[in-house]
Amino acid sequence: MADQVATCAICGTTTAASRHRRARYCSNACRQRAYRQRVNEPGPALDSFIGRDAELEGLARSDARVLTLVGPAGVGKSRLAKEFAGNRAAWVDLAGTSDVAGACAQAFGRRADEPVLSTLVRELNRNTLLVLDNCERVAADCAALLEPLLLGCPELRIIATSREPLRVPGEVLFAVEPLSITNAVELFADRARASQVGLRLGEREALAALCAKLDRLPLAMELAARLVTVLPVAELLNRLDDRLELLNRGNRTAAERHQSLRAAIGWSYDHLSAEEQHVFRCISQGPGGFGLDGAVQACDLPTDRVLVLLSALVAKSLLTFTGTGRFEQLESIRLYGRERLAEQVRRGQTPAANR
Template identity: 80%
Template sequence: MCDLRHRHLAAQTRAVLLERLPAAAYRRRVREPVTALDSFLGRDSELARLGRISGTRLLTLVGPAGVGKSRLVKEFTGGRATWVGLGSVADVARACAAALGEQAGREPALSALVRALAGRETVLVLDDCDRVAAECAAVLEPLLLGCAGLTVIATSREPLRVPGEVLFAVPPLSITDAVELFADRARANQVGLRLGDRDALAALCARLDRLPLAIELAARLVTLLPVEELLARLDDRLELLNRGNRTAAVRHQSLRAAIGWSYDHLSAEEKHVFRCISQGSGGFGLDVAVQACDLPADRVLVLLSALVAKSLLTSTGAGRFEQLESVRLYGRERFAQQWSTAGESRGEPLKTADQ
């Protein structure tokens, strides 16, 4: 009954939201509807907030790895938009043209897009813009200027920084929705499963940062480990949470890969600061970061700002910063690997982050 209630609420909410989308939503060119094979739980507040956004032609959903940006957009649009996945794409304009069924021929792909969309009203979803954020910006500004009927919804771990862009930060699930998601996915792995103490479930989901990806990966393990034992082993979550859907992109098949996707696209200085600040626990201020990174304060502030923009760090105001626990554990792992590699190159004993 609970699942049916949520489906009904989601359907009602989506109907209201689509009425509030720009006029292009009514007459969008439908290609392949985006559907999901499992249930969508929670996010009523986020759907309502999205429905109140009006007048923007570029809406970017931003947030950390595994927070559920793409799934939220699928629910918001109901699959009635042209979907362009950019996770493994090199040419953004050509990918958009292909999704819209346009063949550029000898004409540049961007010119073909502008020509094709200039007289149409279309909603375009650009999913996973992280790796090609600069390319997306270069395509979207002339495309939006030249196509008055175009509305774009993007998902990214960082802003695209295009004029007129409106950012929507996707937060982790509420603890109630996180527990419900875990229970739903766990019972899908073992029909009739009894999950036991709800407080243990809530503690587990809180330790997993209430991230849908981490919760779904953990739910696959309840056939092997009871919830209490799984909770006790969460310091090893990067090793444990590695059984994602086979049909998902590689970066979504494990928690380590999801966070690593963000880390791999940092600059060398950003990686250094990320590794250093991950050695602490809880929140910290600029002074602590400067001491940990051994860099000038102004430079550290610039690099912390970059990490915040790329959803690897959160600014809590008043010069304070926080990391998700899963992200911090990944940073510690990379810090330890750095010292191990440095020790090997000097012919010294291998060192860990705590030595």
């Protein structure tokens, strides 16, 4: 029987397949590349994905070549990108690197003697979807890399997850908001019941109040759900003013910044400039909402400077502008700011002294 026509699963090259076996790859090089992609892409999720149907539809409708998922710590940007991209994308996690181009090239197995950009252009002309996860600490380097990649790979689309925009030409921002209260309750109940079979959670009103208090952030609710084996929901709700101390039992295999709510918010705070940290601490003293005049009074800085710094905090998903002249903070983020302010006071520093 004559050989059948087949195509390589990696590069699409036509190959010969015998009567008994259809070859998946045209060469050892493509076989090794497929292995590297399996190693670098995130594996299948081991827990259920709840809510976000509207977000998935919105991502599918977008034709932006650079679509950046932005939002605060713990809101679920990476998980949403994972659900959307599935196994269609080349995936690069940038959380632990300062070399964006090198991390991308390494994911594709660049040879030591091969230029980084040449490797990426060649490989990304075969992969039309690239996910860059956790870009916030290397946003400038991401921006510097993306423009030549987009010019060299006309079919390439990039999904980025970041707590702040990359600010590259053609970028479209996709704001990932906290879950709706209905989906938040569903997520909390799902994770709580996974902690103990047959667990009784009590009234839905108490669950809704708990999720609202946790800002409807998926990470916060998943961490809180681990405590229902030792605290009833009503008592847990009463203790949430101390949530940064309580919510510290993440999955053992999760990244360190997702092991606790404090670490998740601290990942953003530690990346702020000294002035931005000063404003962040000062505005945490008040309630969740405030105007520009209140921020100027709290920060003891000129109005124009405060406005610039508030804008930076909005861009970095630590603050929200309502559009009516007021700013708002999630309660978990505000409590973190108060904690850092209290540390400063204990060291004998006034807020102004540490600008």
